[in-house]
Amino acid sequence: MIRGKISNSVIRRLPRYYRFLGELSSKGVARISSGELSARMGFTASQVRQDFNCFGEFGQQGYGYNVELLKNEIGGILGLYTPHTAVMIGVGNLGRAVAQHINFNNFGFQLTGIFDQKESLVGQMVKNMPIRSTATLDEFCRENHPQVAILCIPKESAELVTKQLIKLGVTGFLNFSHYDIALDYPNVLVENVHFSDSLMTLSYKLSNK
Amino acid sequence: MIRGKISNSVIRRLPRYYRFLGELSSKGVARISSGELSARMGFTASQVRQDFNCFGEFGQQGYGYNVELLKNEIGGILGLYTPHTAVMIGVGNLGRAVAQHINFNNFGFQLTGIFDQKESLVGQMVKNMPIRSTATLDEFCRENHPQVAILCIPKESAELVTKQLIKLGVTGFLNFSHYDIALDYPNVLVENVHFSDSLMTLSYKLSNK
DNA sequence: TAGATTGTTAATCGATTAACAATC
DNA sequence: TAGATTGTTAATCGATTAACAATC
16 A cells, blocks of 8 residues: 655655544545645645645546545555554653643554553543552553653653663654654654753744744 | 845744754754754754755854754744743643643743633632733723633634634734634734644554555 | 647756865 | 864755646
């Protein structure tokens, strides 16, 4: 289905396409041309067609694209319909917010465990799941084989836990910490979320406009 | 200080340089060459030198770069030492976590007000600041002229509040909502933070490795 | 059929990498 | 001075845009 190596630039646009098509679909729009889609998203029509053509031929000459169909194709390409299991590490303000804010099921993941090292939190329920002690992480992973970890812990603890998790078979990270996983483990898949980088980028733009 | 138009790619690397140099500095590293810095960050030496040269000549032939000096230069370029005022809109799980998790002062911002439409939250203290009613947003902005808004509200409310804020003089947004501000207001500066996009990108990578 | 719009190839643009003279 | 490393120009690579034949 996927033709050759897909560039990072293309990959990063896929979630946006998926979101947009979802909105169109829920608004009852049945078909859309690359021209109109690009106009609505701020891309060029060429880019839209090039992007889709990385993965197949989803349109029809003279007609355009079927919104629902295209959305589902992209969802499939994104892997949303074959979820990966995930554990969350760290349930401070941030972890709790992320756990409660995001419906992992909609984005290709199934959250199977939530961990914190703070014993006072252990047993508390978050998203219908008990917070578990980090002390039981090894045992849990050997039984449940989570594929992904969502790291909501500070840099200091992140390094050690990451090592542990990788040993236990975790191959992907959603990393909110400032520990640079990708540098130490080049074969592991990492997506970083750094608010502070976003803030600084915004600061740059405000200061240099 | 800034030479010609700086590309987005360069800008997005600046916060990372800043962070790295901060760490080096706190480890007591006084000087570093483009070669070593690039190796530690996963860039090429050429790129590092090209990036810095967008803004000036911060190094010295045969020596390299003074870590502390370079860090401060980049901090300056990022505008971190001339903070912009910011308000936070929405203090649900996410807003609260962001407010408590991020030290805005370190990243070029001064948080001057926190707002929520839910009257039951009004008056509660977050980060030594009372949560204010969105009903008082107009009044507050006319008095305090915040330059930036951090949007931690759902898509549905975001559209209206954004319109209001822009009318009141806000020119920058850190946008956690899925409302696409940049499309409706091309002259406003927006940094989007979309967890779900990061999750889907990770899902793609896991599914297509 | 005629009009619209795709899929795809070619042209352009921009970003990254390589090379090296300048110089500390 | 000799060695190291910058600043900068030139070469390469990759991504975006334009163009158009294919075709629904």
